[in-house]
Amino acid sequence: MIQFRKTILLFLVTVSFGLNAQNTFKNWPDIIRKNDPSWYGTDEAKKIAENVLLYQRNIGGWPKNIQMQNPLSEAEKQNLITLKSDLHEITTDNGATCQEMLFMSKMYAQVKDDRYAASFLKGLNYLLEAQYANGGWPQFYPLKKGYYTHITYNDDSMVNILNIMKQISEETNYYSIKPSKAIVEKTKKAFDKGIDCILKTQYKQNGVLTAWCAQHDEVTLAPANARAFELASLSGYESSKIVLLLMSIEQPSPAIITAVKSAQAWFEKTKITNLEEKRVLDDKGKIIDKKMISAVSAPPIWARFMDLETNEPFFCDRDGIRKKSIDQIGSERRNGYSWYSDGPKEVLKKYPDWAIKNGVKVTAKEAAPAKKNDNVVLTVAQDGSGDFTKIQDAIYAAPAFPYEKVTINIKNGTYNEKIRIPEWNTHLTLIGESKENTIITFDDNFKKINLGRNSTFYTYTVLVEGDDFSASNITIKNASGDNGQGIALSVVANRAKISNCAILGNQDTLYLSGSSTKQYFKDCYIEGTTDFIFGSATVLFENCTISSIKNSYVTAASTPQNVPFGFVFKNCKLTANPEATDVYLGRPWRIYAKTVFLNCNLGKQIRAEGWENWSKPDAEKNTFYAEYNCKGEGAQTTKRVSWSHQLQKSEADKYSTENILQDAVVNWYSK
Incomplete structure (x- = not known):
């Protein structure tokens, strides 16, 4: 079933x-x-x-x-x-x-x-x-x-x-x-x-910087009224985006640092954790009533309008008379306006990392692993100094479908484990202490698994099924040797980002799957033999080293027919062991394969023809294999198979990060 x-x-x-x-x-x-x-x-x-x-x-x-x-x-x-x-x-x-x-x-x-x-x-x-x-x-x-x-x-x-x-x-x-x-x-x-x-x-309250009003007088810069129900006040909503903008500035001035610190302290001071909004909807999904109900340890929210001197929330109808709760104003304004916001939660979430980066002292409370409704941070250490000694045990302990990121810090060591991150463990991040010394290894291969024709897919060392996954500073290895198919890393999740990692194996080292999934590899070392990067996902490889162990094929894409991008390599370096002298850039696992190399350095191991059709004549009509501005002894563009492409600059420009990974999620990848 x-x-x-x-x-x-x-x-x-x-x-x-x-x-x-x-x-x-x-x-x-x-x-x-x-x-x-x-x-x-x-x-x-x-x-x-x-x-x-x-x-x-x-x-x-x-x-x-x-x-x-x-x-x-x-x-x-x-x-x-x-x-x-x-x-x-x-x-x-x-x-x-x-x-x-x-x-x-x-x-x-x-x-x-x-x-x-x-x-x-x-x-x-x-x-x-x-x-x-x-x-x-x-x-x-x-x-x-x-x-x-x-x-x-x-x-x-x-x-x-x-x-x-x-x-x-x-x-x-x-x-x-x-x-x-x-x-x-x-x-x-x-x-x-x-x-x-x-x-x-930025408004000073008794000499202390706080936040901002939705409007400020264009001459005096003082908080100002707008519509009758929008009186001058400190804003829990608008102030959050202002602070996030200030936090995005590289090398901020002392004045910017002071502004962010002050706003963060004000957000902490004014957050509300004992109320939740309840919405009553009609049959068409339209809001017909809003109520604020008491709750214990509710997710933090902030009032949109707070008194300039006391920070007390207030609410107004079109008569401009301040009220203490939303149930004291008419239904038209009560239900047709956003009176509360959780926007500042993003500021509080990002503040510790921002503070450390910019030399700001972080209190123990600010830096502590969060509890309910906040980020979860777990530590794995083989010497017992962390929360767990095994990575899989930490994953078992992570919450299902969390609202916030779950981070598992992994101390140096060789972890002989077969790791699975299930689809309910979303927003999970693995961070190794160092790429060279934080090693996850296992030795399954096709013959060892012995479960029939699809045994390859069970050979993984690490399997990622949960969306919004990221990993950095880790070596992931399939240690079975040159004994047939053996996956080191299998990613079937959407929005996966792998950075500064080493992915090591032989045949079928890296499996990247999903007809609509987007994945991103940056500053990684990926090593293997036959088809060692394969699958149907849309994947951007940037600044990666791709190393062939012996004569064979680098990629075997199975891109679905209607997907605009398959495997895209940008600014990558293709290297090889000395015994590897005849290596193809790719062959089509399925006939609509798409693989493109842009601004890459191709070593002398790359064959002059570049691509192979895997005995599939239809693939020559339907695949899209292309290169642009590649260099190195292997970049023999005039000798490539006739059914591959050399892109013009206008065509190569379409391979932007935003286009490949989609603008709706590209900000996630930049985190």
Whole structure:
């Protein structure tokens, strides 16, 4: 029955992936953030892009709360053309302008239409123009009378802008459109001014720095009112994103360090752990009532509005009269507004590592392994100095489907164990004391397992089934020797990151599977003989050394037909033992295999033809084997088999980290 369920699940995943080029999201922000990169090359995306271009005003910004994907009549299109020069209702509120710029960047990454690049750059210029001399941004620009002129942190408006400035000023690859050096310099100055504004608006309570208000007066920088129910107050929601932005700055100034320390202390002081929100829904899933109920050791939450002097939470209806609880205000505001947030939890989670990195003393309470609802940290040491002497025992002790990361620190030693991380052990991280001396080893192979034709898949030393897995500073070895198939590491999980690890074996060393899984190997050493990197997953190998023990094949991908990327090697080095003089880059385990080498150093062991069809003539028509800008004695591009490819730069540019691993999860991989 379990195998039957797995088969059905695999079928459903395969079917859904075949349809992923069709947009299935109803809301405009979801369309931008959740679609697969390949969708942006579809006709559907191009039609939406035409709408986005129409909605953009000549000044560069967009109005808010527009469902850009909705079809437009000819009359509506003409009206939008007429509105191009209109200077009203152009904003960064509710994600406007920032999200449309992101959409244009994603479009340009797939379709090199110069209008998309021009639209993005016009939006960037709009943001630069809208900045106040003091570094802040208003909610609307050109300015709209009323509270809209205040410096606006509300709904992360200013943080969204500063994140754009940060990405562009640091010349990262987050956006596909690259501004001129002059514009990059402007974004650096804009970012620095914005951070200075943030530091100056951090509220002092009896001389002690705390947090921020959703709005600050554009002249005095004091906390300011907005709508009737949005009185000047310290914000538990908006302040969290501000602090996360400050924490993302490399080599922070003493003023930034003080701001983060002060905000962290305020978050600790103001967290609420004795209340939980209960929502009552109707048959259509709409919220019809919210209640706050008492609870013991509830996950921490923070009020969105807190008194400037006492930190006491308060709530308002449209009459602007402060109340002490949400049940004292009318249902329209009670149910239609977010009065509490768990956003600061992310600050408290990241603070200890940030503090240590930046030379800030961390208290025992801050550094202690967290208990309920926080990170779990376990230690494995063979000498008995940790929580466990065996790695598998620590995994057994880890919580199932945790809300937060579970870290298992492994002290130096050789652990003769066969390790399985089940699918319910998500968010698990293994960290070795050192790659050279933290060794997990076992010696299963095909003949030893002897369970029939699929025995290979049971030979693993380490099997990872739980999603959101990471490992670093570890050697994982199949010690059975050159005795047939023997997997060292088998990863069937989604969002797996392996860094600074050694993966050692012979035939079938590294198995990477899953028709829709994304995995990332960075700074690793991977060694084997025949097909020693094989499977169906989408995997990015970056800055890795790939070493062949004897003459054979490096890869054997089985990429599903509709998956855009298979195995991608970037900036890797392919080496070999002296006896290995005839090595193929790959052969297709299944006929739709995809394997690409970019900017790699290929040793002299690589055969001139490069690739082999594994006696599958159909594979020559359906595989995608390619190289770009590779160097070394093995990079004999003119002698490659005719059915492989040498990419142009424009084609190679599509192999960005964001495209391969998907933008929806790429931030996870960067952690």
